[in-house]
Every structure is written in C-alpha cells, then in structure tokens.
Amino acid sequence: xxxxxxxxxxxxxxxxxxxxxxxxxxxxxxxxxxxxxxxxxxxxxxxxxxxxxxxxxxxxxxxxxxxxxxxxxxxxxxxxxxxxxxxxxxxxxxxxxxxxxxxxxxxxx
Amino acid sequence: xxxxxxxxxxxxxxxxxxxxxxxxxxxxxxxxxxxxxxxxxxxxxxxxxxxxxxxxxxxxxxxxxxxxxxxxxxxxxxxxxxxxxxxxxxxxxxxxxxxxxxxxxxxxxxxxx
Numbered sequence: 001x002x003x004x005x006x007x008x009x010x011x012x013x014x015x016x017x018x019x020x021x022x023x024x025x026x027x028x029x030x031x032x033x034x035x036x037x038x039x040x041x042x043x044x045x046x047x048x049x050x051x052x053x054x055x056x057x058x059x060x061x062x063x064x065x066x067x068x069x070x071x072x073x074x075x076x077x078x079x080x081x082x083x084x085x086x087x088x089x090x091x092x093x094x095x096x097x098x099x100x101x102x103x104x105x106x107x108x109x
Numbered sequence: 110x111x112x113x114x115x116x117x118x119x120x121x122x123x124x125x126x127x128x129x130x131x132x133x134x135x136x137x138x139x140x141x142x143x144x145x146x147x148x149x150x151x152x153x154x155x156x157x158x159x160x161x162x163x164x165x166x167x168x169x170x171x172x173x174x175x176x177x178x179x180x181x182x183x184x185x186x187x188x189x190x191x192x193x194x195x196x197x198x199x200x201x202x203x204x205x206x207x208x209x210x211x212x213x214x215x216x217x218x219x220x221x222x
Binding site: 043045094102 | 212
C-alpha cells in the first residue's frame with residue numbers, strides 16, 4: 001500500500017474553474033512536496049511545506065498536520081495548467097521522497 | 110545559476126549493453142537523488158548520494174545498477190547488461206542540504222531494444 005495517496009486520479013475541468021487536488025499520507029512525514037509533470041515529461045517542484053499554507057501565483061498549497069492531509073488548489077484554471085500533479089512525502093530522518101500516483105489534470109478551453 | 114542538467118536526454122541501448130546516465134546538480138548542491146519512472150507508473154526512489162558517499166540505496170535493484178557521485182564531476186547512474194524492463198525515464202534531483210527543496214533535472218529516457 002502506497003504511503004502517499006492522491007485523489008482524484010484524473011480531473012477534467014473547464015477553463016476558469018477552481019481546482020482542488022488532495023493528498024493524504026501516513027505518519028512521520030517531515031515535509032510534503034507538490035510537483036508538476038508537464039506533458040513533455042519534465043518535473044517542476046511547486047511547493048515544499050511542513051505546515052500551514054503557501055501561495056505562488058494562482059497556486060495554493062495547504063497542509064493539515066493533524067489530519068495528515070494536503071491540498072493543492074489552482075484558481076482561475078487555464079489550459080496551460082494541464083499536467084500531472086504529484087504529491088510526495090519526505091519522512092522523518094529520511095530525505096528520499098515517496099510519491100503519490102499523480103493526478104492528471106486537463107483544463108478545457 | 111543553471112538548473113540540474115542530465116545527459117543524455119534520450120538513450121537507446123540494445124539488450125546486454127551498458128547505460129551510463131549523468132547528472133550535474135545545481136551549483137552549490139551537494140545532495141543528489143535518482144528516481145525512476147516506469148511507463149505508465151509513478152516515480153520511485155532509487156538512490157540518494159552526497160559527495161563521494163552513498164547515503165541510501167534502498168530503492169536500487171540488487172544487481173546491475175550502481176551509482177556514484179565523485180568529488181569532481183557529475184553523478185553517474187550505471188546500468189549494466191540492460192534488459193527491456195529497464196526502459197524508463199530516469200530523473201535526478203539535487204538539493205543544497207537536508208530539509209531543503211529538491212530541484213529536478215529534465216530526465217533521461219532510456220529505451221532498451
């Protein structure tokens with residue numbers, strides 16, 4: 001069983017919609033990463049967070065330590081946001097990342 | 110400051126040949142991580158190295174795979190006697206230290222024919 005679970009696996013939305021992708025993880029996590037993998041395959045690190053909330057442009061990431069849950073939100077979604085979004089946990093005393101299976105987001109113009 | 114560099118970007122090898130994948134971390138980064146993404150699967154950790162040391166190789170297959178990060182030069186992931194199942198995208202990431210964000214390279218797509 002993967003220690004990092006994401007939902008939904010696939011998400012299709014109209015341009016302009018507010019998007020939420022969820023990630024839950026097991027105990028012991030020291031940080032939670034959100035990554036974006038473009039259709040061409042490249043990976044961009046979006047956020048690394050261990051508490052609270054971070055915002056970058058139209059992207060917002062939140063984490064609830066007690067509930068072991070994180071969300072990635074995209075406001076005013078645009079077709080160029082279409083990508084696979086991956087959450088990954090970094091566990092206490094261990095720097096390697098454990099990845100969720102990814103959420104494939106498609107934004108329709 | 111250039112990002113993480115990987116080369117080659119695409120590599121084709123016949124079964125039984127050796128594959129060498131190179132990763133140059135960002136300037137000032139002494140931690141390197143290798144990850145593998147099999148077709149239609151998620152990313153999986155392979156190995157974590159610091160300069161001249163392997164810190165965690167728990168994700169490396171027991172045979173044919175090795176990694177190094179010498180004092181000078183790039184980190185190398187070496188796959189001996191490649192098989193079709195080794196076909197995948199191999200990503201490296203670097204960070205300046207513990208509890209710091211990891212920056213990913215563009216990946217090397219290995220195809221074994």
